[in-house]
Amino acid sequence: MEEKSLSPQFLVLVTSLTTLALYFVNIWLTTCTHQEEKSHRTYVDDVKTAMMYLGVSFILSPVLVSLTETISTDTIYAMTTIMLLANLLCHDYTAASNRVPGALSLSGAIFASVCLASRLHTTWHAFATVTFSFQLFALWPVLRRRLQRYFSTGGQVAMTTVITAATFSAAASITAVGAVLYSLAFVFITFICPAWLIALYPYKNNIYGPWDEAEIKEEIHNR
Template sequence: MTTKMVDKQQKRWRKILYEDQSVPDNYVDSSFLDELQKNLHTRKYDYWTVCEQSGEVTQQISSLGLFVVAYVYMENGWLSPHTLFTITTTLTCIGYLLKVYIDHYYQDTTSNRTLLDDIKTALVFAGFSYGLSPVLVSLTETISTDTIYAMTAMMLLGNLVFHHYGANAALVSEALSLNAGLFASVCLASRLHTTWHSFSTVTFSIEIFGLWPMLRRNLRKHIPQTQRWLTFLLMIITSMLLWTFSTVAAIFYITLFLFITFICPAWLVSLQPLKNNIHGPWDEAVIEEKKVS
């Protein structure tokens, strides 16, 4: 064996391209996979935990169902706008007091707003909504009802897609979700009969698309045990109200609820063992900021 061959065998191969190692550029030896790791950051999910967390989605779907139920009831004359306004305003006041109590009990001081600030904001929203209600009633007179319903369905779907379910994803946009819900309420309000119908619909949309999710997040943060009961309570109320005027809609809602709450988590858990993510020296470099003490 010549000296050149011995030197070549003893010289260890390195993962560099700026030096001639007498091998092709795409050559790798057995040491290349020494740093291979599989499923490094794979999470193990518990089925019932995932079922409980899926309530974030079904709670929002239930809220959309309640909003549609309120419109149908007013459209058919089964619910007066004054009654809707009284009920929703009372529930909103109760929810506000509950939020204040939770913030005080758990010493959550993330907001510097006072009771007077909240009252001023509520009066401003109520004043603008009532002042614009005569305009909203006749806003879409030249647009067909089918088009209005199609636009409403698209906006409610947008509210559902962009809603904040607790994950910081690129698709999440609370402002876009809220605006989509308000746009849907404006579309439906323009198909009702009086100024009070329009005012009650827009006010209800602000409460159910803006204030109600904030209270749910507060409860989830401080009292997570309430989520499962809140999910099933909303499901029961929504399905019963839907059943009063459409059996098909109620069955569809219940089926969707069961699919999201029980079948999708089982599907997710069953797919976890099939993950095969690999990590190694070929990954992109990550710049880590060094903290100076």
């Protein structure tokens, strides 16, 4: 959007339609897996929440555009990098939880999107950036966990492949160096690190023995 190759209105339209479609997929998965929702939310409650979020975000978008005018661009990029790293390190990667990602992880991602939105041109740019980041970092992880529990291992591998290809294509459209670095990091973390761990497993040394258990002695002084 900063290079004006993507319209913010088009991004909001596409992401909104995609979110709506995935919302019905989420309902279908909940019905198929017979999961009980503790909150017992209705469709009306979800629509009210979505409308409230979109309304508040659009109203505050002019503030976001001028929020960091006195801060240098290099500082904004550094803060964005730190917040995205916090999102990666603090994210809940388990597949057993239905909750929205942890507060620190989600806050870091939203703060990073706000920093980037403050460097864009118009209110629509800021609104599109913040909305897309919320959909990506808050809503998508919940649906992804349900998809992981519903599909088999082959389905999970296919989903990971599609996400990786989409991420690589998005990075390559901006910078080829970034796409190559992403590919190298992905291969290292996904394949090399597990293979390294398996190779080191025979050197694991377990020590067994009749250990003396600690005993707590209480001394009672009668006065």
